Amino acid sequence: MSEFVVRTTEELVKAVHDSENEIEESHREDRLMRVLFHDDHHDVMSELEWLGALELEQLRRDFLEEKRDKNMGERFEMALSPKYLGKIHVVELGMTTEPSADGGIDGLKKDYRDILKFMTDNKIVERELSRSESGRWLDFRNPVLDEAKGKLVVVGRNRPLIDTTIEHGGKVVAVHMLKRMVFSMPMTNFHLLVQRGGGKLESERALEVLETQLNHGSGGIAPIRTTYYLATDLVQ
Numbered sequence: 001m002s003e004f005v006v007r008t009t010e011e012l013v014k015a016v017h018d019s020e021n022e023i024e025e026s027h028r029e030d031r032l033m034r035v036l037f038h039d040d041h042h043d044v045m046s047e048l049e050w051l052g053a054l055e056l057e058q059l060r061r062d063f064l065e066e067k068r069d070k071n072m073g074e075r076f077e078m079a080l081s082p083k084y085l086g087k088i089h090v091v092e093l094g095m096t097t098e099p100s101a102d103g104g105i106d107g108l109k110k111d112y113r114d115i116l117k118f119m120t121d122n123k124i125v126e127r128e129l130s131r132s133e134s135g136r137w138l139d140f141r142n143p144v145l146d147e148a149k150g151k152l153v154v155v156g157r158n159r160p161l162i163d164t165t166i167e168h169g170g171k172v173v174a175v176h177m178l179k180r181m182v183f184s185m186p187m188t189n190f191h192l193l194v195q196r197g198g199g200k201l202e203s204e205r206a207l208e209v210l211e212t213q214l215n216h217g218s219g220g221i222a223p224i225r226t227t228y229y230l231a232t233d234l235v236q
Contacts, residue, residue, distance in 0.1 A: 007147065012145075012147065012148055012151065012152070013152070013184060013222045015145055015148070016143045016145055016148050016152055016154065016184050016222075016224070017097075017184070017222065017224050019143065019144050019145055020143065020144070020154050020182060020184070020224050020225070021097050021224060021225055023144060024182055024224075024225050024227075029060070029088070029089055029090045032090040032229065032231075033089050033090050033231060035139075036090075036158060036178055036180065036229060036231075037090070037176055037178065037229075037231045056087065059083070059084065059087055059088060060088065062083075063078065063084055063088050063091075066078060067091075067092075071094075071111050071114075072093040072094050072108075072111035072112060072114070072115055072228065073111065073114055073115055073118070075091055075092075075093050075094075075230070076091075076093065076115060076230060078091075079091045079230055079232050080168055080169075080173065080232065082169065085168075085169075085171075085173065085232060085234065086233070086234045089231055089232060089233055090229060090230070090231050091229065091230040091231075091232070092227060092228075092229060093111070093112075093115075093177070093227075093228040093229060093230050094107075094108045094111055094112070094227070094228045095108075095225065095226065095227040095228070096108060096225070096226055096227075097224070097225050098223075099181070099223040099224075099225065099226040105226055108226065108228060111228075112161075112177075112179075112228055115177075116128055116161075116162075119162070119164075124164060124166055125162060125164050128161045128162060129160055129161060129162070129163060131159065131211075132204075134159055134160040134161070135160060136157065136158060136159040136160065136207070137158055137202060138155055138156065138157055138158070138201060138202055138207075138210075139155070139156040139158070140153055140154065140155055140156075140190075140201075141153075141154050142154070143184070148184075150187060151186065151187055152184045152185065152186060152187065153184065153185055153186075153187055153190045154182065154183075154184050154224070155182070155183055155184070155185060155190075156180055156181070156182045157180070157181045157182075157183075157210070157211075157214070158178060158179075158180050159178065159179045159180075159181075160176065160177070160178050161177040161178060161179055161228075162175060162176060162177035163175075163176050165235055171234055171235075172234070172235040173232055173233070173234060173235065174231075174232065174233045174234075174235050175230070175231075175232055176230070176231040176232075177228065177229065177230050177231075178228070178229045178231070179226070179227070179228050179229075180225075180226070180227045180228075180229065181214070181223070181225075181226050182223075182224040182225040182226075182227075183214070183221050183222055183223045183224050184221070184222045184224060185219060185220055185221050185222070186219075186220040188220075189213075189219045189220050189221070193206050193209060193210055194206070196209050197209075
């Protein structure tokens with residue numbers, strides 16, 4: 001469809017869904033480490049990475065190939081394997097670009113619950129972080145489509161789930177898990193939420209209202225992408 005054709009609201013939301021998924025897909029590991037996990041350490045290449053950028057890139061390609069058709073638990077094991085630990089820092093454990101479709105998110109939730117059960121059964125963590133203690137936060141951007149600017153806002157809700165250290169293979173490893181939901185909302189709803197939050201969309205009140213809308217599929221919110229991420233790093 002030409003960009004000069006006036007789209008219906010549904011067509012515009014679908015076009016934003018597709019274009020914003022491309023943006024999320026393009027994010028590389030180093031950006032995710034800084035932005036989602038607030039880690040600036042990897043702005044500077046580690047000694048291992050200095051051994052060769054080509055070798056590191058090959059490892060990334062190997063990981064992407066090996067993780068195909070694997071569930072969250074299997075990808076978790078891969079990330080902690082000697083081949084990748086300390087080299088591949090951020091792993092996409094699971095993702096759906098159709099989170100609102102029937103079953104689109106259910107499989108991800110089940111896989112995550114299985115990992116969480118394994119961690120709690122083995123005393124790795126007592127429980128996942130609650131919403132309030134997780135330090136969840138939002139990020140916002142205008143859609144890349146010019147025709148959607150001023151009409152829709154793209155929002156990312158980032159909720160840390162696990163923050164712990166484990167002993168693995170004689171090493172201490174920091175383990176972080178995070179759930180990222182990306183969705184669009186009408187600009188009118190965006191302004192309303194800002195008002196509800198006393199001028200700040202990231203206030204607890206605004207977050208609670210937004211999360212209620214997400215749970216009920218209200219407020220004109222249109223899901224774009226839901227992803228579970230794992231970040232690992234060697235502590236010592």
